[in-house]
Structures are given as structure tokens and as C-alpha cells.
Amino acid sequence: xxxxxxxxxxxxxxxxxxxxxxxxxxxxxxxxxxxxxxxxxxxxxxxxxxxxxxxxxxxxxxxxxxxxxxxxxxxxxxxxxxxxxxxxxxxxxxxxxxxxxxxxxxxxxxxxxxxxxxxxxxxxxxxxxxxxxxxxxxxxxxxxxxxxxxxxxxxxxxxxxxxxxxxxxxxxxxxxxxxxxxxxxxxxxxxxxxxxxxxxxxxxxxxxxxxxxxxxxxxxxxxxxxxxxxxxxxxxxxxxxxxxxxxxxxxxxxxxxxxxxxxxxxxxxxxxxxxxxxxxxxxxxxxxxxxxxxxxxxxxxxxxxxxxxxxxxxxxxxxxxxxxxxxxxxxxxxxxxxxxxxxxxxxxxxxxxxxxxxxxxxxxxxxxxxxxxxxxxxxxxxxxxxxxxxxxxxxxxxxxxxxxxxxxxxxxxxxxxxxxxxxxxxxxxxxxxxxxxx
Ligand code: NAP
Ligand code: HSE
Numbered sequence: 001x002x003x004x005x006x007x008x009x010x011x012x013x014x015x016x017x018x019x020x021x022x023x024x025x026x027x028x029x030x031x032x033x034x035x036x037x038x039x040x041x042x043x044x045x046x047x048x049x050x051x052x053x054x055x056x057x058x059x060x061x062x063x064x065x066x067x068x069x070x071x072x073x074x075x076x077x078x079x080x081x082x083x084x085x086x087x088x089x090x091x092x093x094x095x096x097x098x099x100x101x102x103x104x105x106x107x108x109x110x111x112x113x114x115x116x117x118x119x120x121x122x123x124x125x126x127x128x129x130x131x132x133x134x135x136x137x138x139x140x141x142x143x144x145x146x147x148x149x150x151x152x153x154x155x156x157x158x159x160x161x162x163x164x165x166x167x168x169x170x171x172x173x174x175x176x177x178x179x180x181x182x183x184x185x186x187x188x189x190x191x192x193x194x195x196x197x198x199x200x201x202x203x204x205x206x207x208x209x210x211x212x213x214x215x216x217x218x219x220x221x222x223x224x225x226x227x228x229x230x231x232x233x234x235x236x237x238x239x240x241x242x243x244x245x246x247x248x249x250x251x252x253x254x255x256x257x258x259x260x261x262x263x264x265x266x267x268x269x270x271x272x273x274x275x276x277x278x279x280x281x282x283x284x285x286x287x288x289x290x291x292x293x294x295x296x297x298x299x300x301x302x303x304x305x306x307x308x309x310x311x312x313x314x315x316x317x318x319x320x321x322x323x324x325x326x327x328x329x330x331x332x333x334x335x336x337x338x339x340x341x342x343x344x345x346x347x348x349x350x351x352x353x354x355x356x357x358x359x360x361x362x363x364x365x366x367x368x369x370x371x372x373x374x375x376x377x378x379x380x381x382x383x384x385x386x387x388x389x390x391x392x393x394x395x396x397x398x399x400x401x402x403x404x405x406x407x408x409x410x411x412x413x414x415x416x417x418x419x420x421x422x423x424x425x426x427x428x429x430x431x432x433x434x435x436x437x438x
Contacts, residue, residue, distance in 0.1 A: 003037035006320040009069030009100075011045040011091060012082030013062075015189035016105050016132070018055055019309025020079060024316075031313070035320045043069050045082070070094050077319050079312060080104040083193055089113045096124045101328065103315040105132035105308055108197070111206035111222050114213065115341075118333050127328050129315035134207040135160060135284045137307030138300040139314065144214045144288070145335035151290025153215040156254040157437055160207040162282035162303030163191045163198035164230050164250040169280045172238040172247065190282055190303040200229035201250065204265045208252035211286070212263050216256060217336040218344035220263065226349040228266040232429055237359060240387060240400050241269050241431075244357075247277040248431065260347045269357055270437040277437075287438040295438055350409035355384065355433040358411075360399045360418065361426035368423050369399060379414035381406040396425045402433070 008024075010017055024031065024039055032038040044057070045066035066082075069075055070091070078095040080088055080102065088109045095102050097120060104110070110117065110130055121128040131141050135158075144153070159165050163185040170176035170184075182199065185191045190198075197203040205227045209220040230250050241248045246269040255262040270277050275297060279285045284302025289295045301307035322328050334341060362368045373383060385402040403411070415428045 003324070005038040005040040006035070006076060006323055007040055007042045007072075007074045008077045008079055008316060009043045009045070009072065009075040010041055010079045010081070011066045011069060012080065013044050013046045013053065014081070014083075015305045016081040016308045016312060017044070017079075018053065019305035020081065020312050020316075021057065022055065023309050023313045031317065035317055036324050037320065039316060039320055042075055043072065045069055066091055070098055070100075075100060076323060077101045077103060077316060079316065080106060080109075081312065083108070085109050085112055089117065092117045093120050096120045096126050096128065099124060099126060101127040101129075101319045101323070103129045103312060103319060105130065105312055107133035107203065107206040107210060111209040111220070114210070115219050121333065122329065125329050127319045127322055128333050129318055130210070130333070131315050132308045132311035134210050135286060135298070136162060136300065136302040136304065137310045138284055138286065138298045138302065139311065140286045140298050141210070141214060143298060144211070145331060148288060148290050148293060148296075149335065151292050152256070153254075154256060154289045154291055156211055156215060156252070156286065156288055157276060157434070158208070158211065158252040158286040159249055159276060159279050159284050160211075160252045160286065160302065161198055161201075161204040161250055162284060162301070163195065164204070165279065165284065165302070166190060166282045167199070168230065168233070168238070168248060168250065171233075171235055172242070173280075175235055185282075188282070189305055199231055201227040201265045202229075204250060204252045208254065208263055208265055211252065212254050212261060212344060213334050215254060216261055216344065217334060217338065217341060218261070219341050220344045220346070224344070224346040226264040226266065230267055233267055236398055237357075237429065237431070240359070241357070242272065243387065244269075244385060244402055245272050246270060246433070247272050249276060249279070251276070251434070251437075253434070257347065260345050262347045262352070263344070264349060264352075267431050268437070269431050269433040271435065274437050297438060350407075350412070352408040352432070353405055354408075355405055355435065356403045356411050357431040357433060358401045358403065358415065359429040360401070360424060361396055361428070362399055362421075363423040363425060364395050364397045365423055371421060371423070372399065372401070372418055375417050376401070376403070376414050379410040381410055381414055
């Protein structure tokens with residue numbers, strides 16, 4: 001192969017960056033055949049050059065100043081896998097302004113500053129690729145932009161955070177401890193630098209914002225999304241869910257209702273027999289319903305070095321092929337050529353309708369259940385099942401109620417009233433139920 005190599009600058013050499021380097025090294029010849037030219041990493045920016053990396057890399061490649069990569073005229077593609085938002089935004093904007101194509105795995109960057117970064121890429125007519133930002137190794141963004149392009153997307157249900165799915169699976173199957181399992185997820189390279197982003201639902205929200213942007217051709221203000229994480233879930237809730245024939249998963253959900261879009265992230269009870277309920281460990285799955293294609297699902301490893309790097313390298317190959325063909329920006333990042341992408345009109349959570357799982361923590365005294373059910377009744381909420389552990393009178397016990405379909409606004413009002421009862425000893429836990437989840 002006689003073509004000059006496509007030169008890449010890698011910013012970040014942690015879980016993902018190392019994986020990218022390994023793939024480009026190990027599959028150097030194979031990728032050159034697939035692209036039509038070799039790909040070469042010319043520089044790698046890190047915070048600390050002296051850190052032991054556990055992988056053989058010529059030391060001359062490292063720099064502690066990513067601006068060296070920006071200034072290098074030979075580097076055509078910048079791969080941002082350092083994370084964070086402020087510095088990543090500065091880097092992204094400077095990269096595209098310098099005419100370099102950008103590959104990033106940074107969902108927080110795109111969810112919060114996508115409008116600006118995409119605008120800059122369009123103005124500079126450079127490629128911006130970010131497949132690894134959602135679903136790790138699963139090519140869901142390409143599927144939405146290209147494979148499902150003929151369809152209006154009616155709904156999306158996604159398990160899009162590997163850390164949370166790993167924790168919930170371990171808790172549900174092995175009764176594992178929440179904190180210990182989170183620590184293992186961190187050691188395995190699944191969690192964000194601040195794992196609060198994972199367990200509080202924000203990482204999934206960033207991914208949902210990207211999915212919704214592509215599915216509906218809109219910008220999604222992340223602060224308009226309803227986001228709830230998994231911190232308050234207990235082994236008891238997972239156990240109870242099973243008793244009622246459900247599993248609990250952290251889901252990112254989008255549904256289109258005319259001009260309005262439902263977009264929310266929260267722990268969700270889904271039928272134990274559904275396909276998403278069978279998604280275990282770090283795996284992710286995104287179920288998409290299009291008006292012509294019907295239902296489809298993509299499944300695979302959602303985090304970790306190899307799967308994420310696989311998606312990043314897929315993007316590098318796309319950009320490299322475009323460079324050779326002398327084209328760029330042929331498929332716009334949100335799959336839409338519209339000049340003005342509108343802000344999404346997100347439905348308020350209060351107007352959601354569905355069944356709810358409510359766990360009350362109350363003193364076990366005569367008449368408590370009657371008080372709870374009476375308040376629920378006054379708010380038009382009817383009960384389908386009740387479960388209560390045997391307990392001694394005077395102790396705090398969980399009382400679980402599964403409701404029929406109710407309006408969230410009513411459920412919240414009822415729960416607020418119930419929580420003010422003197423016998424209630426903890427804030428009530430509310431989990432939404434999606435009975436028709438695939
Ligand atoms: P990580 O293991 O924490 O690695 C971050 C890397 O960036 C480190 O090598 C660090 O340098 C370097 N870095 C940080 N700030 C820098 C700066 N100012 N200049 C130069 N280098 C800097 O993170 P990661 O897990 O690989 O994740 C990277 C990105 O990919 C994040 O946006 C994350 O959300 C996304 N992502 C991760 C996964 C996953 O499974 N881990 C999956 C999908 C997407 P030092 O090594 O010297 O500290
Ligand atoms: N922290 C993320 C997760 C990494 O656990 O899913 C993959 O985006």
C-alpha cells in the first residue's frame with residue numbers, strides 16, 4: 001500500500017484511549033486494507049506523562065499539552081477521549097476551527113454543547129463522529145442516522161448505562177451490595193470519572209439527549225429531561241419486582257406524541273419476560289420502533305475498553321475513508337440538513353400515565369394501610385396489588401403498592417400527602433412501570 005498514512009492525534013490514554021491504541025496497533029494491516037491507507041497515531045496527549053500505562057508505547061509519542069496536537073499540521077484527525085466538558089469543548093472547537101476532523105466518545109460534551117460543536121463542524125465542513133458516546137460498542141447512532149432513516153421513530157427504550165445495569169444485575173441475581181458493586185464497575189473501567197454521573201442517571205440522560213436529537217432531528221436541552229438514578233433502590237425493591245413478575249432497569253425512554261416528545265431516564269419496572277429484562281451486566285440494548293420497520297433491538301457491550309474503542313476506531317475509519325475520497329460532512333451529525341434545528345418540546349413528567357410501584361416506609365400500626373389507600377383513592381389512584389412483610393407492631397416496615405394506570409401528577413400529589421402522615425418514616429419510593437416494554 002503506497003498511500004501516505006492518515007495521521008491521528010489521541011487526546012486521552014485511559015480506558016478508552018488505550019483500547020484505541022491497541023486496536024490500531026493490532027489491526028494495523030487489516031485496517032489499512034479496509035481503509036485504503038494506513039492509520040498512524042502521531043501524538044498522544046495525557047495529563048501525566050510519567051504515569052505507568054501497562055502497555056508498550058514509544059515514550060516520544062506522549063505530550064502533556066494537547067495544543068501540540070492542535071498545532072501539528074500533519075494531524076488530520078483528533079480523537080478526544082479525555083472526558084469532562086469545559087476543556088473538551090475548548091479542544092473540540094479549536095480542532096474543528098483548525099480544519100481537523102473530530103472523533104469523540106464524550107456524551108456529556110455533546111449533550112451539553114452539541115449545538116455549538118456541531119455548528120462549528122458544519123461551518124468548517126469537517127467530520128464529527130461520536131458513535132462511542134452512546135451504547136459503547138453498539139452502532140446505534142449509525143443505525144438511527146442511516147439504517148432507520150426511512151422511518152418516523154415512534155419510541156425508543158434503552159438500557160444505556162453499563163455501570164447501572166451491572167449494579168442492578170448483580171444486586172438482583174446475587175444480592176450484591178450496591179457500593180461494593182459500584183467499586184467493581186469502576187475497577188473494570190465502566191464508570192465515569194465521577195460515578196455520580198452513572199448512578200444518578202446523568203450519563204444515561206446525556207445519551208438520551210443524543211438519541212432523541214438524532215431520532216427526532218431536534219436539540220434537547222438536558223435540563224428539560226426528567227432524570228432519576230438508582231441510588232434509592234434496595235435489594236427489597238428488586239425482590240418485590242420479581243414477586244410481581246417484573247425486573248427493574250434504569251431505562252432511557254423516548255416516545256413521540258405529535259409535536260411533543262416524552263424523554264425521561266429513571267428506574268423502570270418492566271415485564272420479566274421482556275427482552276430488555278434479559279439484558280445483564282455491562283450490556284446495553286436499545287429497542288427502536290419505527291413506523292414502517294416496526295420494532296428492532298440492538299444489543300451489545302455498553303462500556304469498557306475494547307467495546308468502546310471498537311466504536312471509536314469505527315469512526316476513525318469513516319473519517320479516514322472520507323479523507324481519501326476527498327469528502328467530508330456527507331452525513332450530518334444529527335442526520336438532518338435542516339438549517340434550523342428546533343429545540344425539542346419535552347412533555348412534563350406530570351402528564352405521564354401508567355402504573356406505579358410505591359414503597360412506603362411506615363410504622364406498623366393498625367389502620368396505616370387504610371390511611372394510605374384512602375389518600376390514593378381520593379387522588380383517583382386504584383390499587384392492583386399490595387405486599388407487606390410480616391413484622392412486629394411498632395416497627396418500621398415497607399408497604400408496597402402496585403397501582404393501576406394513574407396520572408403521575410395525581411400520584412405525586414397523593415405521595416406528598418402520605419409522606420406527611422406521622423407514621424411515615426422515609427420518603428416514599430416511586431417506580432414507574434412500563435408494561436409494554438419490548
Ligand atoms: P479515563 O480512563 O479517566 O481516561 C482519561 C484520559 O484523559 C487519561 O489518560 C487522562 O490522562 C487524560 N486527560 C484528562 N484530562 C486531560 C487533559 N486536560 N489533557 C490531556 N489529557 C487529559 O476515561 P475513559 O474511561 O477512557 O473515558 C474517556 C471518555 O470516553 C469520557 O468522555 C467517557 O465518558 C467516554 N466513554 C467512556 C467509556 C468507558 O467505558 N470508559 C465508554 C464510552 C464513552 P492521565 O492518564 O495522565 O490521567
Ligand atoms: N460510564 C458509562 C457506562 C460508560 O457505564 O455506561 C459508557 O458510556
